[in-house]
Amino acid sequence: MTDAPRRGIRSIRARVTAGALLVVALALGAGAVGTVAIIGQLLLSGVEASVAQDLDSIGERIDHGPFDVGDLDGDVLVRVQGGRPAANDDDAEELPVVPEDAVQRVVVDGDAYLAASDETDAGMLTVARPIAHVDEATATASLVLAVAVPVLLVVIGAVVWVVASRALAPVERMRRQVDDIDGSGLDRRVDPGRDDELGALAATMNRMLDRIEHAQKTQRRFVSDASHELRSPLATIRQHAELAVAHPSATSVEEVGRVVRDEGMRMQELVEGLLLLARLDEGAQAPRAPVDIDDIALAEVRRLRGMGVEVDGHGIGPGRVTGAETLLSGAVRNLVDNAARHASRLVTVRVRTAQPWVLVEVEDDGSGVPENQRERVFERFARLDDARARDEGGSGLGLAIVREVARAHGGDVTVTSGEHGGARFVLRLPAAVAG
Template sequence: MVPRRRASIRARATIGAAVVIAVALVIGAVAFVWVLRTSLVGGVQATAEQSLDTLTTRIEADGPSVVSDQDDDLLVQVLSGGRVLAHGDDADGPPLPAADGRRYRHDGEAWLLATDDVDLPGGGEATLVVGASLADADAATAEVSVLLTVAVPVAVLLMAGVTFVVVGRALRPVDRMRREVDAIAATTLDARVAEPGSGDEVDRLAATMNRMLGRLERSQQVQRRFVADASHELRSPLATIRQHAELARAHPEVTDTDELAGIVLDEGARLEDLVTSLLLLTRVDERGVERDTAVDLDDVVLAEAARLRGLGVTVDVGAVGAARASGDPVLLGRVVRNLVDNAARHARSRVVLGLAVDVREVVLTVDDDGTGVPVEQRGRVFERFVRLDEGRARDAGGSGLGLAIVHDVVRAHRGSVAVSDAPGGGARFVVRLPASD
């Protein structure tokens, strides 16, 4: 099923801003009209009450007839017993409702009524009703409502247009970066996107993408170099086997079967070790540490020391103490074996092993009394297929993957490995791993 294509960020941002502004403006407009209407009606109410007080004083002094000279600005009636005793010029109709604050329509016009009881000069009481016109208030409210009805949509459209333009300008560098990244292929990983230099989020995104492209480029270079080196290393033993096989086939009379078998077995073992190392590195790269258990590293170190003694190598384990690390037992065992084998190949007379716990870390040291590793080469010895000149001379069958395996496995266990000078001369390899709880 083809996924439904969503609207662009630009469109969504514009619609969202328009909706928010429209809701805010509508609420504000309604509130403004309500406040304005309340204020205007309050003014009319105050006018009616002021006129009521004035007329009450005059009626109590001169009688109801004083209201007959009121003009069209007010509705005035004096009521007694449901009858109109007196009224103004525009209030000659039926009796007005004696209800304070009531709206009343008269001759098609809205009025606001105010009432009060008055004492008549000749004795008795009456009710004075005064009405003030709401025409001006209604007209002002209607005009403001019309203006807001027009202004709110215009403001919303204007804001939507501004948002559309601003978001479009803000996303323009992102769209440019998208096109640039889309044009980058596996053969052009050296290309980079243009950084706006504005210092904002888009600029930081461009810098992040360039760093990512740089990592991809370096990874590709390492992969290509790894494939080339692996091909070269695999081709060498295969070529040796083929050369001796062809010689045996062409000149069987000069070929010793035992010698040929020995060569094939040696080169086959070298191939097996190389393939095993490559598979181990691939496993670490792709899957990392598969098991996370407590490993007694002192048992592993002592077992490797015993193996070396069986090969005639002098091994000092006086500094080996109890220590447990957290990780994969097989991989950690390979780390120890590769380090002690490396030390045995380069040692003149003996290998010194040490193991201790430092706070929350397990520290493994492997020393030899050989020529050591030059300072300028100490970073390279952990690279894949790197063999120093002395290592090549003394160990022609090596693949240059032993220390690379150590580095990658230790890093996968959240640890570190480094090489320095041993106290007695030679090289010291120091591995730090998280201690097991």
């Protein structure tokens, strides 16, 4: 119940609207105060100019001949003090003398005036003009702005709110879409909507969902593969153990130990292969450095010969790639072990550089791989109908690991027919850049 109010208070839309209104309110407030001040100053400046002009013109008329100030307009208060006192209005008689060369604000009978004084032949002349209209104008302007500014703020706030709402609507849509995605619906994606920053955000979220979905599929595949393939060796161990318990004379400790050892090694090989495939599926990057693939191939040739396998390694030439030496060594070993298991007599290993690739070819003289099965042999735990089905000693993961390692290094592996009728596996890896 508390999430919705808290989300409303902290919403970007509310913060944007509040921030915009604060800035606009400060600007409009300062502008309104400045406008009223400028209007008042301009009007006062006009009155001051009129007072100065009246003072000059009336003074000249007094100095140049007889002049009755009582004939002047009553809006202008005129008073002469000194030799020939005179005034054009009863209020004018109350005008004080203002210092010369100055215009001052005076109050006469409760009304405000701007007054100025100057010495003439008839005496001290004081002229004043009312400024009530100035006060009225500034008051009116203040009232208008006091009403207009809040109304304008309300309008601006509404516009900003609507614009922010429309701008953030795709965010709310994406939020709802992402909120509906759970572990069973990772194949769903966010609608980018449009080609802008929010569209880029949606695309980024979709790539993140791709990675999460891929990781989940990898985990499920690992669990499925492990549960399926580990069932057989566990069942074999259990059967021999139950036989030894039920009929001790039907078997021996050595026989049970041999079965447990062989099946345990098989389980270890399966688990290690599955873990390696899981790491490759997740895109794990091992440290990479220049690797001489020909040295790896020569080491495998010596190992097979030590096992009594006839190997032709004359085709091994220089070949350098950039990658993880441990993974590449394992891939080459899987290829040669696969060839050794299926060879009738001879295994051939070649390494050559054909820019921009380094090619590792491993060939046997066995029965080969039918053309319609050449992709299946790289699947995990794939079983063929012929002699290349998984035999004793093979986990069914070797060739799948070779392909994943190759692709992790930017290459691939394929199988074709060899010169002696068997299978030729070609591991293709990007050649290392010189220097």
